[in-house]
Amino acid sequence: MRGENYLNEVKHIENSALHYIVNLKVQKYRDIFDNLDNSPLKTRNINKNIQLYLKDSFASFPSKNSIGITFHITGEERDKLKEEAIILALKRYCLVRIKAKESNMKSSNIDTVIYVLISILLLTIGFDLETKFNKSILLNTILEGVNIGGWIFLWEAISMLFFKSKDVSNEIQKLHWILKSNINFTYESLSRRNQQHD
Numbered sequence: 001m002r003g004e005n006y007l008n009e010v011k012h013i014e015n016s017a018l019h020y021i022v023n024l025k026v027q028k029y030r031d032i033f034d035n036l037d038n039s040p041l042k043t044r045n046i047n048k049n050i051q052l053y054l055k056d057s058f059a060s061f062p063s064k065n066s067i068g069i070t071f072h073i074t075g076e077e078r079d080k081l082k083e084e085a086i087i088l089a090l091k092r093y094c095l096v097r098i099k100a101k102e103s104n105m106k107s108s109n110i111d112t113v114i115y116v117l118i119s120i121l122l123l124t125i126g127f128d129l130e131t132k133f134n135k136s137i138l139l140n141t142i143l144e145g146v147n148i149g150g151w152i153f154l155w156e157a158i159s160m161l162f163f164k165s166k167d168v169s170n171e172i173q174k175l176h177w178i179l180k181s182n183i184n185f186t187y188e189s190l191s192r193r194n195q196q197h198d
Helices: 003-009 048-059 080-132 137-180 190-197
Strands: 019-026 066-073 182-187
Touching (some): 019 048, 048 137, 066 137, 080 137, 080 182
């Protein structure tokens, strides 16, 4: 089975009161990895489609439940080293993404503070201009521009603080769940599969 078509073979998500399992059915071990990545197996990236599928699946799970991932391999016999390489690659992917998201959140928090300060500065300038000078068409235009700019920066700060930061925080949480999930492998016997085709 080609790696990009693996989603057609994805099994349903089984769930019970306390446990969720994401089932992924692939033919070969290589289908789990990025087919454009030629690095050694131990350092190879996980297939982008699998990354997105896991992210979407984990987004639908309640945080209180434990979660597992099961890869169903249909076209190869068990290879312990490849299993370990897949687990390592998945963990590494999570750690790299968590680090990147945390860096983005830190940068976003700095931007939020800067936007608040700019907003306060612009609104203060606008208030001072309004109280100290006689109004004219030119002054009214300047005041309007300064006040609009102040409110735009304030809204952007609020948006980053309450919406964007929350989204990034949720993504980090889901990545931690994937990182802590129990990863298993099951295999369809090649001999049994060959008998079925005879």
